[in-house]
Amino acid sequence: MTASDPTSSAAGGAADQHGARATPEPAHAASVAPGQGPGTMAAGAFAVTAAQALQPDGDGAGAGGDVLYSATYSHYARRVLQARPDLPEILAAAVTQPLTRAWMAARLQALQAPSTDAEDAAKRALRRLRAEVMCAVIERDLRGLATLGEVTGAMTDLAELAIQHGLAVLGDDLAATFGRPVGAHSGEVQELVVVGMGKLGGRELNVSSDIDLIFLYDEDGETQGGPRSLSNHEYFIRLGRRLINLLADVTADGYVFRVDMRLRPNGDAGPLACSLGMLEEYLVVQGREWERYAWIKGRVVSALDSAHAQRTAALLARLTTPFVFRRYLDYGVIAAIRSLHAQIRSEAAKRSGGLPGHGVNQRSFNIKLGRGGIREIEFMAQVFQLIRGGQDPALRIRPTLEVLAVAVERGLLPAGQAAQLGDAYRFLRQLEHRLQYRDDAQTHHLPTSPDEQQAVARMMGCADWPALLSRLAMLQEPVAQQFEATFSDPDAGPCEALWPDIVIHDSAARAQDNSQDPSHGEADSAVPCQRLQAAGFTDCNALLDRLRAIAVSLRYRALSESSRARFDQLVNRALDLAARQDDPDSTIGRFIDFLEAISRRASYLSLLSEYPQAMDRVAQTLHASRWAAAYLTRHPQLLDELLDSDALAGAPDWAAFRKSLHERLLAAEGQVEQQMDILRREHHAETFRVLLQDLQGMLTVEQVADRLSDLADAMLDATLETVWRQLATRHCETPRFAVIAYGRLGGKELGYASDLDIIFLYDDEHERAPEVYAAYARRLITWLTSHTAAGALFDVDTRLRPNGAAGLLVTSFDAFRRYQLREGDNTAWVWEHQALTRARFCAGDAAIGARFEALRGEVLRQERDAAALRAEIAQMRGKVAEGHPNPTDLFDLKHDRGGMVDIEFTVQYLVLLHSRAYPQLTRNAGNIALLREAGELGLIDATLALAVGDAYRLFRARQHQLRLDGQAHARVPPASMAAQTAAVRTLWRAVFGED
Incomplete structure (x- = not known):
């Protein structure tokens, strides 16, 4: 069996990603706690002899009737106690507190007997240590003193200690003959890097687990300093073989x-040990999908106490991270996990003979690989990591329970579902351990004999076997349902099947027939056109021509077989969905543009194939x-947002964002x-959420504007902070720098x-401040405006700064103050004070x-x-009108007389003229609110003020609709806005005395 077989035990280890890091957590309710077992005793009151532990009834009674749970419930522990009369005393001290790596290291040193054969001495000491750790773990766990994390953490610590101790002993032994391996390029002594995979890598090792290892080294070269020399490759293979023997060889003391x-x-x-270069080439050229699952948990478990080992580990991380975590949202993993899981479940069914509740062999059910088992929980955690880990480093963690917690934090998984998965996971892992405590066997099958069933039930704190099965079913069913909902093969639904059955086959037929009779192809179009027309499409010939062009295009033919199949499926769904809209021709045109744009991105095709609801929302959006x-x-990366119904329905939490x-x-x-890509992706995603709510009629125009403005503020703040940290010329930790928003x-x-429309102000007396902040502002503009792989962020206009484009990019606050208050020769114009009516601080230094x-x-x-103010503003209004001519017969909502600019200039005039008497007008409250305020103050007719405010609201809403429809100019038939424009012009005449 090769490693390319994902159902082999090796690949099983690859997908064996489960457990929790050794962090404190409450013991599960089903754990045996003091007082729950067949007897109790105070920790430390161990007086159990081997003979007592091996009594026929197996009650493990100690002095005074106390009970040693490990002897009572574990055949393995009884055998160890029989062979080690000293063990009860050791356990008495060990079980009073959680097992630690330091305790194990001390015990290993105590067990290391003097010997001329260091390897043989290490073998014996490690095996005896393993027996002590196992018995202590069993005892603490069955007493309810150990959390799941402690158990898996203790076994992981034992494995790491054994590997590191073994490498030290064996390295010293090999050095006497061959010296040390030295890199040909660096001249540095090389070390074997041992990578723990699966449960070992995730610090989730169960009590009777194999350990999945990979042996790596950095540089080729030769050993130096010994009587004989070997190539580094051969040296590390020898060291690796001896390490395996040290750990796995079965002796009179067992194995490690x-x-x-x-x-x-x-x-x-493959070779037992390989260089990092070989590993990189393998992953790039041959790396399989299931190997990505394996490397999620991959972690260096050999010692990292040398500079060389640390550098090699860092090189390994840079090599494997892009293999495991793709830079884009990778929904292709869903189908891959589904396929792998089907193979694994098939193997499990063959081995176990059935499922719980299904036939006579139900008791041999596999709690890891069966329905609702450990593997399904692991896969549900891994799918978040593989899909999103490339964009969110927080998901690049190893323990399953921690992944679920991050998924909840990121809004990827409801907290209730995560709690169900976590409860089931802890219970199943504890049950897994109790099955393995019995005989130190790596089993995941439920027992078949009544005696074994009763013992396991008691170990789980259940009265009997049916009670345990009931509890198991209650926890596994939600897991199975969640798994099936996540990985079920989506139904394609009904469709006209015009693609590819007709279009592609028709194209091939046309090509063949046209070579003989050119007129035959035209007649052949009638049938597919009739079908398109029956579906609701009007311009059938144009649509059919476009579909045929895609079918024969190089882009389509270059797709992989799987991508082409998904593309075919999505075109069929697009035809169906577009036909249901009230304008199917425009919808299908946009749909085809969209599908062509994503056709080379297999992950996007996978997402839409796996999630029909996302495809439905695409249709609605288009x-x-x-x-x-x-x-x-x-x-297209925004497709991911279409899956989050909660985010699409709720208001943004800007603090959390x-x-x-x-x-x-x-x-x-x-x-x-x-x-820069992170900033753009987050901005696009949040903008898209606003857009979707807008299209669904959930937001007013004002609410849309508020959210987009709040988003821009947040993006500016984040960019300010990030760019300052990278500015080499910065002279202080926190910039005294602010962004002021206009327009x-x-x-x-x-x-x-x-x-x-923004300007930059600073308030800093440092002699280098002008130079530093000018460089800072330039870098900020670059970050905001540059196009990257994720697109663009904002277009920025800084011409509203003092002296416009001719002025300095950044201005000291004092200079800005003098300019605005007209102190000195260089002073602000009236139009700059007009602009100030809609200005505010939006990011940076709050002071x-x-x-x-x-x-x-x-x-x-x-x-x-x-009079002077009136003349200035009227003159400026004329210049704006000249700069925006309207050659059409339509009414331009913004720039034509009686439109939005007239309203804005009127409000600005009222604010500038009357704020001295009425300071409340200085509030940046928006044009509608300020019009109402002016009416209530008697500055303008109150009824007219309300009418013009309503007109402004309508203009904005209509402008917004036209922009969403892709119109370059917000222009409408004049009659549709006649009443509104009349009110605006009446107000203008009342304020300015001319039209």
């Missing part, structure tokens, strides 16, 4: 761990908005491109594709932000001459 090496490159056919269709086509974004950026510290962002009226807000109020409250 069985060792499985079949997860190494090429399995049994149909609802041309702009949304283009946005999704440009950023900022915290999560901060953590992800820190995790990618020093990797500029990756950090749409300043008024919290941001749209989906709005520019950011500077507070000073800006105070200055803004001071500037707006200045006394102004009404």
Whole structure:
């Protein structure tokens, strides 16, 4: 059996990713706690002799009637106690507190007898230590004193200690003959790097587990310093063979761990030890999907106390991380896990003979591989890691329970489902251990004899076997249901099957027939066109031509067989879904654009194939908005958002969003491109959530603008912090630097594709401050505007800074203050004070932000001459109109007279003229609220103010709809807005005295 067989024991180890790190956790309710077993005794009151432990009834009674649980319930422990009369006294001291690595190391030293044969002495000491650890673990666990994490952690510590001790002893022995291996390039002494896979790598080792190992080394070369020389390759193979023998050889004292090496490159056919270069080539060229599961848990378990070992471990991590965790959302793993699980379950069924409740062999059910078993919980945790771990480093952890916890934190898994999986996992792992305590056998099958069943039930704290089965079924059923919901093969649903059955076959037939009769192909189009027309499509010939063009395109023919099958399935579904819309022709056109854009990304094809509900939402999105269709086509990674119903329904939690974004950026510290991609992905995802809620009518235009503005603030803050940490010229830990928003962002009226009108202020007396902050601002703009693989973030306009494009990119606060208050020769224009009415602090140093807000109020409250102000603003309005001509007969909602700009200029005039008398007008409350305020103050007619406010709201809503429909200009028939424009023009005349 080779390592390429995913159902082999080697691959089983690869997929054997379960357990919990040795961290404190409450003992499960089903664990045996003091007082629950057949008898109790105070920890430390051990007076059990081997003869007592081996009494026929196996009650393990000690002095005074106390009970030693390990002797009572474990045949293995009884045998060890018979062979080791000294063991009860050792256990008495050991079980009073959790087992630690330090205790094991001390016991190993005590057990290491002086010997001329160091290897033989190590063999005996390690085996005797293993017996002590096993008995102590069994005793503490059955007494309810040990958590699951303690048990798996103790076994993992034992394995690591044994490996590291063995390497030290064997290395010294080999050095006497061959010296030490030395790298040909570096000249450094090389070390064998032992990688623990599966349960060992995840610190989840069960009590009778094999350990899956891979032997690696960094550089080729030769050994130096001994009478004889070997190549490094041969040296490490010899060392590896002897280490396996040291651990796995069965002697009179037993063994330490069985060792499985079949997860190494090429399995049994590959060399026992390989270089990192060979491993890299293997993973790139031959690495299989199931090997990605194996390497999730891969961890160096040999000693890392030398600089060389630490560098080699770091090199290994850089090599394996991109193999396991793809940079994109990798939904292709769902089908791969489904296939692997089917093979594993088939093997389990063959071995066990049935499932619980299914026939006469039900009691041999495998709790690891069977339905609702440990493996299914592991797979459900791994699918999150493999799909998303490339983008979220928090998921690159090993213990299953910790993965589930992160999935809940990230909103990937409901807390209730995670709790069900966690409860089942702990119970199954504890049951697994109790099955193995009986005879130190690596078994996962439920017992068949009544005596064994009763013993196991009592060990689990159950009254009898039926009670245990009932508890087991109650925990496993939710696991099985969740697994089947996650990995079930989705039903493609009904479809017209126009693709590929007709289109592709028709294309081939046309090509063949046209070579003989060119007119034959045209007549042949009638049947598929009739079917398209019957489905609801109008322009059938154009649609059929486009489908045929795809069928014969190089892009389509270059797809892998699996990707082409998924693409075919999705085109059929797209035809079905588009036909159900009220505008099927435009919807299918957008659908085909979208599918062509993602056709080379197997993960996206997999996502839509696996999740029909995502495909349905794609159809709704493409149909609802041309702009949304283009946005999704440009950023197909947003498909993932269509699966999160909770996120699509709820309001954003900006504090949590900022915290999560901060953590992800820190995790990618020093990797500029990756950090820029993180910013863009998070911004696109949150924008898309807003867009989907908008399309579903869940948000008003004002709410959309508020959310997009809050999102922009959060992105600016995150970018400021990240860029400052990387600025080589920075002169302090925290920049005294702020971003001020103007325009749409300043008024919290941001749209989906709005520019950011911003300026940069600093308040820092350091002599290098102007230079440093100028470089900082330039770098910020680069980060915000650059196009990366994840797209763009924002377009930025900084021309509203003092002196516009001719001015400095960053301005000291004092200089800005003098400019705005018109102190000196260089002073602000009236239009700059107009802009200030919609300005606000949005990111950076809050103290500077507070000073800006105070200055803004001071500037707006200045006394102004009404006639001069009126003339300035009217003149500026004329310039804006000249810059935005409208050659059509339609009404431009924004720029034509009677439109949005007229309203905004009117409000700005009222604020600048009257804020001195009425400071409440300085609030950046938006045009509608300020109009109402002005009406209530009697500055304008109150009824007219409300009418114009309603007009502004309608203009914005209509503009928003037209933008979503992909219109370049927000223009409508004039008659549709006649009443609104009349009200606006009436207000303009009332305020400015001219039209």
